[in-house]
Amino acid sequence: MHKSEARKLIEQARTAWEAEEWQRAADLYEQVLAQFPDERPSAEWWYDAALAHKFLRNWEKARDLGREAAARAPRGEGDPAFWNLGIAATILRDWATARDAWTGFGIGLPDGEGEIAGRFGAACVRLDTDGEREVVWIERLCPTRGRVVNVPVTGGRRYGEIVVHDGEPKGERVYNGTTFPVFDELTLFEASALPTLEVTVGAGEAADLEALLALFTEHGFGAEPASAVRVLCACCSEGTHQQERDVRAGAQAVSLAAPEHEARRLLERWAGETAIGRSWSGLEQVG
Template sequence: MRKSEAKELINQAYAAWEAEEWQRAADLYEQVLAHFPDEKPSAEWWYDAALGHKFLRNWDKAYELGVQAAARAPRGEGDPAYWNLGIAATIRRDWAVARDAWTGFGLELPAGEGEIDGRFGHACVRLDTHGQREVVWIERLCPTRGRVMNVPVTGGRRYGEIVLHDGQPNGERVVDGSTYPVFDELLLFEPSELPTLQVTVAAGEPADLEALITLFADHDFGAEPASGLTTHCACCSEGTLHKEPRTAHEGAQRVCLAAPEDEARGLLDRWAGEKAIGRSWSGLEVMG
C-alpha cells in the first residue's frame, strides 16, 4: 500500500467516524495499520480503531487493538488508551493486563495479583436493562466495576450485583456538599442471588426504620424505603441533581428488601420483637 492510498483511507475513516459508522471506521483504520503500524500518527489510529469496537461492544477486538494502542501511549499521564484497555481486559477477566492498564493510566491499585477488589469510593451507575434505566449507588471495586448498594426496582436487577461501567461520567449527584459521578453501565459483570422483596412495616418513630435498615445491612442484605425512588427525565438525570440525604420517617410504609425470603422473615420478626410497641410488619412479597 502506498502512503497516498493510506492517506485516502484515513480520510475515509475520519468521515465514517464523524458519521458514527464505527465498524466501517475501524475496518479502514485496520487496513492502514496492517501496512503502517508505527507511523507517527498510528497511535491515534490504533486508539480510534479500538474505541470504535468499544462502541460496538466488540470486546475481543477492543482488547486486541487496545493492547496496540496502549503500547504506543505514554505511561502515567492519563492517556485514555489505557483506560479503554483496562475496561476490555476486565471484561475478559485478564487481570494482569487490566492491572497494567490502570497503572499505565496513572492509578494506584491495591497490591497483589488477580482480580482487583479495592475501595475506590462511592459513585452512581445508570443501569440499562433493555431500555429501562435506573440510577443506583455503587461501591467501586476497581476503576470500572462496582457493587450495587440499592435495591433496584427494575425487573431482573438485584442488590449486590456487580456492574461494569464506562469511564466518562454522564451526570452527577450532590449529597451534603459532596459530588459523585454518574457512570453509564456497560454490562452486568456478576449477578446477585439475593431476591427482591417488598414488605409493609409500621415504625413508631424514625429510629425504628433506621434500626431495620441497619439490621439488614449487618447481614449483608439490603433494605430501603420504597418512597426513596424518584423519577427524572433523561435531561435532568444526565445533569447535576442535588439529592437530600436519606431520612427515615415513622408510620406505615412499604420497604424494599434484598434477602432470601426465609431470612428476611426472621430478621423482620427479630426487628419487631425488639420493642413491645411501635414495630410490626405484614404483606411480605417476592418481587423478583
C-alpha cells in the same frame, strides 16, 4: 497500499466515525494499520479503532487493538488509551492486562495478581436493562467495577451484583456535601444470588424505619424504602442532584435484598423489639 490510498481510507474512516458507523470506521482504520502500524499518527488510528470496537461491545477486539494504542501512548500521564484497555481487559477477566493498563494510566493498585478487589470509594452507576434506566450507588472495587449497594427497583437487577461502568461521568450526585460521579453501566459483570423482596412496613417514627434498614445492613443484606426512590427524566438524570435518604414514619413499601427466610426472621425481630409502632405484612419475592 500507497500512502495516498491510506490517506483516502483514513478520511473515509473519519467520515464513518462522525456518522457513528463504528464497524465501518474500525474496518477502515484496520486496513490502514495493517500496512502502516507505526506512522506518526498511527497511535491515534489504533486508539480510534479500539474505541469503535468498545462502542460495538466487541471486547476482544477492543482489548487487542487497545494494546497497540497503549503501546504507543505515554505511561503514567492519564492517557485514555490505557483506560479503555483497562475496561476491555476487565470485562474479559484478563487481569494481567487490566493491571498493567491501570498502572499505565497512573492509578495505584493493591498489591497482588489476578482479580482486583480494592477500595476505590463510592460512586453511582446508571443501570441500563432493556431500556429501563436507574441510578444506584456502588462501592468501587477497581477503576471500572463496583458492587451495587442499593436494592434496584428495575426488574432483573439485584443488590450485591457487580457491574462494569464507563469512565466518563454522566451526571453527579451530592450527598452530605460531597460530590460523586454518575457513570453509565457497560455490562453486568457478576450476578447476585440475593432475591429482591417487597414488604409493607408500618413505622411509628422515622427512627423505627432507620432501625429496620440498619438491621438488614448489619447482616449483609439490603433494604430500600419507597420514599428514598426519586424519578427523574433522562435529561435531568445527567445533571447534578442533591441526594438525601428520605426515611419517613407511617406505612410504606420497602424493597429488601435477602433470602426470604432471613428477611422474615429479621422483620419479626425488628417488630418484636417494641410493644407498639412497628409492623409488617405482605412479604413477597418480586425479583
